[in-house]
Amino acid sequence: xxxxxxxxxxxxxxxxxxxxxxxxxxxxxxxxxxxxxxxxxxxxxxxxxxxxxxxxxxxxxxxxxxxxxxxxxxxxxxxxxxxxxxxxxxxxxxxxxxxxxxxxxxxxxxxxxxxxxxxxxxxxxxxxxxxxxxxxxxxxxxxxxxxxxxxxxxxxxxxxxxxxxxxxxxxxxxxxxxxxxxxxxxxxxxxxxxxxxxxxxxxxxxxxxxxxxxxxxxxxxxxxxxxxxxxxxxxxxxxxxxxxxxxxxxxxxxxxxxxxxxxxxxxxxxxxxxxxxxxxxxxxxxxxxxxxxxxxxxxxxxxxxxxxxxxxxxxxxxxxxxxxxxxxxx
Numbered sequence: 027x028x029x030x031x032x033x034x035x036x037x038x039x040x041x042x043x044x045x046x047x048x049x050x051x052x053x054x055x056x057x058x059x060x061x062x063x064x065x066x067x068x069x070x071x072x073x074x075x076x077x078x079x080x081x082x083x084x085x086x087x088x089x090x091x092x093x094x095x096x097x098x099x100x101x102x103x104x105x106x107x108x109x110x111x112x113x114x115x116x117x118x119x120x121x122x123x124x125x126x127x128x129x130x131x132x133x134x135x136x137x138x139x140x141x142x143x144x145x146x147x148x149x150x151x152x153x154x155x156x157x158x159x160x161x162x163x164x165x166x167x168x169x170x171x172x173x174x175x176x177x178x179x180x181x182x183x184x185x186x187x188x189x190x191x192x193x194x195x196x197x198x199x200x201x202x203x204x205x206x207x208x209x210x211x212x213x214x215x216x217x218x219x220x221x222x223x224x225x226x227x228x229x230x231x232x233x234x235x236x237x238x239x240x241x242x243x244x245x246x247x248x249x250x251x252x253x254x255x256x257x258x259x260x261x262x263x264x265x266x267x268x269x270x271x272x273x274x275x276x277x278x279x280x281x282x283x284x285x286x287x288x289x290x291x292x293x294x295x296x297x298x299x300x301x302x303x304x305x306x307x308x309x310x311x312x313x314x315x316x317x318x319x320x321x322x323x324x325x326x327x328x329x330x331x332x333x334x335x336x337x338x339x340x341x342x343x344x345x346x347x348x349x350x351x352x353x354x355x356x
Contacts, residue, residue, distance in 0.1 A: 030064070031073040038205050038239060041077050046207040046235025053077050053237060055098060056132040058125075059141040067151050068158060069142075082136075082239055085110060091245035094203075097136030097238040101125065101191070104135060114243055116194040116252035116271045123256045124190035126263050136238035139192055139202065139218070140230065143185035144265055145174070156182040157226040164226075172331040173267065176339075178293040179327050183226035185293060186265075187219065190256065192295040194271040195241065197287035198249050206236030215241075219294035226293075248273045248283045251353060255346050256289075257338060266290035268339045270346035276310045286347070291326075291339050298322045301343065310351055312344060319343035 032054075035041040045051045050072035054060055063069035082098040085107045093113065095104055104110055105121035125133060147153040147165040154162040166174050166184050174184045192215070200215040213231065220228055232238075243249075252273035258264035269289035275282050284305045286298040301322035308314045319340040326336050 028070070030071070032076065033073060034076040034079060036079050038080055038082075038237065041075060041080065042205055042207060042235050042237055044075050045237075046233075048073060049234060051075055051235075055134040055137045056100070057137075058129050058133045059137060063142060063149075066149055068149055077237070088242065088245075093243045095135055095241045095243070097240055098134050100131060101133045101135065101138060102127065102130040105130070112250065114194070114198060114246075114249045114252065116197065116249070116254040116273065117191060117243070119254040120190040120194040120256075120269075120271065123254065123269075135191070135241055138189055139195075139215075139238065139241070141189060142229075144188045145185040146170070148185060157185065157222070157229075160225070160227050167329065170331060171329040173265065173290075174329065174332055175291060175293045176323075176326040176328050176332060176335050177288075177291050177296055178221050180222045180224065180226070180293075182224050183222035183293060184329065185222075185226075186290055187292065187294050188265050189295060190254070190266065190269060190289060192219070193269055193287045193289035194252070194254055195243070196295040196297050197252070197271040197273065197285040198243055198246055201242040201244070202238055203240040203242060204232065204236050205239050206233055208233070211236070212242075215295075216297055222293050246285075248275045248285060251275070251350060252285065253346065253349055255342060255349070257342055268335060268342045270342045272343075272346035272350045274310065274347055274350040276351065279309055279311075281305045281308055281310050281314075284347075286322075286343065288322075288339060288343075291335055298343070300325075305347075310347075312348065315344045315347040316340065318347075 052071040054074040082096040086094045105118045111118040153165040175186045202213045204211045256269040271287045273285040288296040301318040304318040
């Protein structure tokens with residue numbers, strides 16, 4: 027058995043100092059991903075620093091109508107916070123669809139953003155995997171890749187990012203606030219996730235010892251009419267094959283504002299900017315939605331087992347936009 031030490035801290039500065047001083051230390055919050063990876067032998071820290079006592083669990087209203095969500099706020103608590111459900115319903119829905127009740131009661135918002143991929147080749151600890159061991163190759167490219175990405179892929183990695191709520195946060199231009207050895211930072215969430223390129227082991231721009239302390243959602247009136255749809259093999263509990271966060275504003279039958287992001291298809295939570303650009307100023311009707319979906323998926327690179335994700339994602343976009351147009355109704 028490999029020894030593992032444990033420490034608890036009571037404030038942010040102590041947490042950052044303790045972890046940043048030791049390359050073999052890592053933060054521990056809800057542990058719903060970290061502990062799994064330690065048990066599997068995929069992640070091998072020498073020390074876990076428990077940050078659950080830090081005062082980072084509040085949901086606060088910001089000037090102008092935005093929200094600040096503490097990094098240690100539990101998924102269940104955030105999903106059921108009235109101001110979140112009212113102003114950003116897609117965020118609430120994504121959290122409720124993201125895991126079982128037991129996991130949501132433990133998992134934190136910051137941990138959710140930093141969770142690792144669910145690729146079986148990454149997690150088995152044996153197969154060649156550029157994300158786990160750079161330079162060894164990507165077993166999924168020629169392997170079982172039904173659940174893998176079709177957008178933002180590279181020859182080094184085609185794993186999808188598993189977070190549901192990150193998809194909604196990307197749609198709404200959230201900002202990740204951190205404290206690290208060099209002080210405080212604000213990172214736009216779309217920049218928080220890195221495409222794999224030839225360095226898939228680098229998933230975030232964080233330095234060692236840099237701690238997520240909060241997630242800011244800017245004031246965004248269109249978000250109040252948003253929704254999150256998730257398509258998966260099992261409705262009870264499963265990762266997305268395709269998911270959609272959508273919000274739409276229409277004036278005189280024309281799209282005046284739109285937010286659209288996809289999960290289950292990208293190596294990072296995927297902001298559908300090509301589709302958004304296609305939609306703006308056009309008629310808010312199914313043919314226009316279909317055209318925008320096709321534009322976004324034109325860049326898809328499919329593999330042997332995941333080509334079905336292209337038509338599934340296109341239909342999901344159409345359904346998401348149609349429901350957003352109808353105020354979220356079926």
